[in-house]
Amino acid sequence: NAGVMQNPRHLVRRRGQEARLRCSPMKGHSHVYWYRQLPEEGLKFMVYLQKENIIDESGMPKERFSAEFPKEGPSILRIQQVVRGDSAAYFCASSPRDRAHGYTFGSGTRLTVV
Amino acid sequence: AQRVTQPEKLLSVFKGAPVELKCNYSYSGSPELFWYVQYSRQRLQLLLRHISRESIKGFTADLNKGETSFHLKKPFAQEEDSAMYYCALSPQGGSEKLVFGKGTKLTVNP
Numbered sequence: 001n002a003g004v005m006q007n008p009r010h011l012v013r014r015r016g017q018e019a020r021l022r023c024s025p026m027k028g029h030s031h032v033y034w035y036r037q038l039p040e041e042g043l044k045f046m047v048y049l050q051k052e053n054i055i056d057e058s059g060m061p062k063e064r065f066s067a068e069f070p071k072e073g074p075s076i077l078r079i080q081q082v083v084r085g086d087s088a089a090y091f092c093a094s095s096p097r098d099r100a101h102g103y104t105f106g107s108g109t110r111l112t113v114v
Numbered sequence: 115a116q117r118v119t120q121p122e123k124l125l126s127v128f129k130g131a132p133v134e135l136k137c138n139y140s141y142s143g144s145p146e147l148f149w150y151v152q153y154s155r156q157r158l159q160l161l162l163r164h165i166s167r168e169s170i171k172g173f174t175a176d177l178n179k180g181e182t183s184f185h186l187k188k189p190f191a192q193e194e195d196s197a198m199y200y201c202a203l204s205p206q207g208g209s210e211k212l213v214f215g216k217g218t219k220l221t222v223n224p
Contacts, residue, residue: 003157033210042118042200042214043158056211091158095210102148103212105158 002026004094005074006106013082013113021077021109025094032075033103034067037089049075082113116141118203120215127191128223135186135218137175137201146204147177147184148212153197161199162186171195191222 005024013019025032031050035043045059049069060067064082069075079086089110093103117140127133139145149161162170164177164184175186184201198219202212 031210035212035214040216042120042216043202043212045211045213048210059211102160102163105150107157 004029004092004104004106006090006092006109008109009107011109011111013111015083015113016081019079019082019086019111021079021090021092021111022074023077023092023094023106024074025092026104029094029096029104031095031097032069033093033095034075034077035091035093037091037108039088043091046077079111082111084113087111087113116145116203116205116213118201118213118215120199120201120218122218123216124219124221126221126223129193130190133188133191133195133220133222135199135201135220137184137186137215139182139184139201139203141182141203141205143205144179147175148202148204149173149175149184149186150200150202150214151197152200158200191220193222193224196220196222 004026007022033048034046036046037043047060047067048056052071064080066078089108091108092106095103119138121136147164150158151161152158162175173188175184177184198217200217201215204212
């Protein structure tokens with residue numbers, strides 16, 4: 001079991017470009033969560049998804065950010081028209097329906113906006 | 115508002131010394147508390163959850179509702195315990211999201 005896979009590990013974008021971050025959950029996990037970690041900060045919840053459904057997006061910025069978890073394929077976090085303030089580490093986690101053992105985190109994607 | 119406070123950004127102890135990483139939370143209900151650890155160049159992983167009341171790698175944590183604290187303790191620190199430690203809270207009612215503290219970097223010196 002390869003665990004939660006995130007790619008790319010590092011992503012550099014110029015201001016105004018789009019960033020696409022991918023997350024493949026662990027086999028058998030149907031719940032995906034995205035977190036953002038700004039420098040010197042803790043992880044901040046962004047969005048919680050199940051297959052084809054957004055369950056809680058209370059932590060997502062209102063503009064430019066979107067997330068999906070299609071029936072087939074990885075979950076995608078999309079940031080349009082990136083700005084310098086979007087530079088951060090973005091972590092994905094997955095869990096089975098029964099969260100008794102908590103989340104499993106991916107290694108993260110470090111986004112740098114230049 | 116839900117908040118997790120880890121007052122120490124950095125903590126340094128010598129091998130064999132006791133260690134306590136502090137965590138205080140702010141939440142009006144009955145949350146579930148966790149400790150996550152991130153070793154160098156590795157992903158974040160669950161260390162403890164208060165519900166299970168277990169000891170992992172010699173670490174324990176007791177939820178003190180009166181003091182709204184969930185401090186992580188180990189009586190004899192080891193060099194391999196050096197890592198970033200994050201305290202996290204899950205609100206009551208099956209909410210799936212976690213609220214994290216800013217983390218404490220523990221360094222255990224030989």
